[in-house]
Amino acid sequence: MEMLEQHVREGRVSFHVPGHHNGTVTDDSLPTAFNKIMPYDLTELAHLDDLHHAEGIIQQGEEALGTLYQSKSKWLVNGSTVGNWSMLAATVKRGERVYVQRNSHKSVWNAIEWLGLEPILLTPELERGSGLPTVVSLRTVEAAVTQYPGGKALLLTSPTYYGDMADVRAISRFLQTLTIPLLVDEAHGAHLIHPNLPNRSAIFEGASAVVQSAHKTLPAFTMGAWIHYKEDINESRLFHALSSFQTSSPSYLIMASLDHARAYLENLSDRDWSLIQTSHLAFIMEMRRAGFTIKVGDDFTKMTVLTYPKNGLIFSRHLSSIGIDIELAAEDHVLFCLPFRELKTQEIHHWVKLIKNASQHVPFIDEDETIYPFPMTEPVSRLHLIKEDTHVVRLPFDEAIGRVAAETIIPYPPGIPWILKGETVTDEKIRVLKEWISLGRNLQANRHVMIKQIDVIVEEF
Ligand SMILES: Cc1ncc(COP(=O)(O)O)c(C=O)c1O
Structure with a gap:
């Protein structure tokens, strides 16, 4: 960040890409905020390092990240999507078998298809009551490697969209005995680093590689993500994959925001952590007091409102009409991603009042409508x-x-x-x-x- 600021302060002359030339090619139609930020949208000049061959400020940023997560770490500028592609490409070769959680994100399925891998599907547990798919159990992992031996890696999603987390420690211990690397799509879990958390990021619990969308839960720009990995990951295959799948013109705005997100997390004191968690809990309690049924997973930043017998899709439309935009809506639930900061009491009261008002006119679900189901299959299938x-x-x-x-x-x-x-x-x-x-x-x-x-x-x- 400081290096970018210094570069801008020096008022340098740009005869290089990008085509806005430090924001000097512009006109009045561009909003002021864009005009201000353009000079920081730089390219890989000698003193600004190179993402694909980091030896300077990018390397320093990645090392600081690795220290925080006790691993080796690389910035990603194409989201967790490219991280999932790269983890798989680094560990499984064309035609080889990989064990994959059935409720994985489409980036995982796309990678498996294009990389030509043979997936063995692991069905997640279903939560009693809400019926939502959660995480894969150790039992299912054991069954998969017994029924379909020879897999080269196992990929889990944890936390899920709804904040449920797998027993990574037990699963990784089991896989280590078979030397199968555990890869975790932790797109929603970049913030889970504090040692006192009952469920921490998988990188602290024995996973071989973990991908996190910093942009989802930390203050980073959209597409900003990172990957952490341990010694059993073949680094040259991983680097080859990262430089093949990612753009050759990485955005300095995204990268600077990644460094900022790392610093934000690093600078949180124990008191900050406690204030964030207690304020999230206070929001949830206030929602419950207002009559809502709330599902909370292992990740305290996800709040799922179970709307049944009212229609969650229509609820979300009502919320949007009063200026409240949420992450996801389905027939019988809506999902709120809570900001990773202390929520103030006045905000909580204000929001709960608005949310309650919006819910008042939501109709009941039609009798013949299906409640968000998850496709029922065998625990392990191909x-x-x-x-x-x-x-x-x-x-x-x-x-x-x-x-x-x-x-x-x-x-x-x-x-x-x-x-x-x-x-x-x-x-x-x-x-x-x-x-x-x-x-x-x-x-x-x-x-x-x-x-x-x-x-x-x-x-x-
Ligand atoms: C579980 C999961 N994995 C991966 C991704 C892809 O992340 P990104 O948008 O950072 O590429 C998402 C995005 O929604 C996701 O929910």
């Missing part, structure tokens, strides 16, 4: 392998039941596939899909899915 030349046919939804899907369909958010390419299309999956389409839920899918058609493979006998 996907059909779909090759480039696999024969595919497009069918109306109802005719596709019992066939193998040749495409992936993802409700967004949370970005966890509902149907995975290579999975069998079930009655339940089609019923829920039809309902989401009629409710206008945001789906990442091919256009024909919106007219209730899906590509499936033609089984050859």
Whole structure:
């Protein structure tokens, strides 16, 4: 950060990219805030180091990060997405087997498809009451390596979107006996470092590599993320992956914000930690007092309001209409990501009043609507392998039941596939899909899915 400020203060002349030349190519249409920030949007000049070959200020920033997380660490400028791709590429080779949590983010599934890996799916536990998918148990991990031996890595998501965390210590201990590296998509867990937390980041609990979206829970710019890794990760494969998958023009704004996020976390005193956690708890208690049913996972910064029997999708629209934007809404719940700072009592009272008002006019869920379900499968399963030349046919939804899907369909958010390419299309999956389409839920899918058609493979006998 200081180096960027010094560079700007010197009023240097830019005959290099980016094309705004330190903010000198501009006009009156640009908002003032953009004008102010442009000079800091620099490029890899000799004194500003190189992300892909760090030896100067970037290396110093990454080392400071590694000290904080007791690991080796690298900044990422393309989100946890690129971190997930790189962890997998560093540990599993084309055609090799990898164990993966079924409710993983689409970045994991995309990486598996493009890297040509063979995934063994681990079904997460379902939470009693809310029915939400949580984390993978040690029992399921043990079953997976017994039923499908030979996997080269195991990838978990912890914390989940809803703040649930796996027993990483037990799972990593078990995997160490088999020398299988544990990779953790911790996109939502960059803040979980304090030694007194009952559930800390997986990097302190025995994981081999952990990816965190600093931009999700810390004060970093969008896309700012980082990866921490231990000695058993092949560093040259990891670096090769990172420099292949990431841009060759990393944003200095993002990188400076990553260094700031690290410093923010590092400078928190025990008292700050305590104030943050107690204020989050106070918010949750105040919501409960106002009559809301709240699910809290292991991560105190996630607050899920269980809205059943009222409609969470409509609740979120009411909230938005009064200026409150939340992270995610589904039929029977809404998810709030709480700011990682002390929440003031007046704020809490103000917010709870607004949220209560917004909830008052939310209708009940239609009787025939499905509550956010999770596809029921065996605890451990595998996907059909779909090759480039696999024969595919497009069918109306109802005719596709019992066939193998040749495409992936993802409700967004949370970005966890509902149907995975290579999975069998079930009655339940089609019923829920039809309902989401009629409710206008945001789906990442091919256009024909919106007219209730899906590509499936033609089984050859
Ligand atoms: C669990 C999980 N992993 C990975 C990602 C991708 O993170 P990013 O947006 O930083 O690329 C997300 C984003 O929502 C996520 O929720």
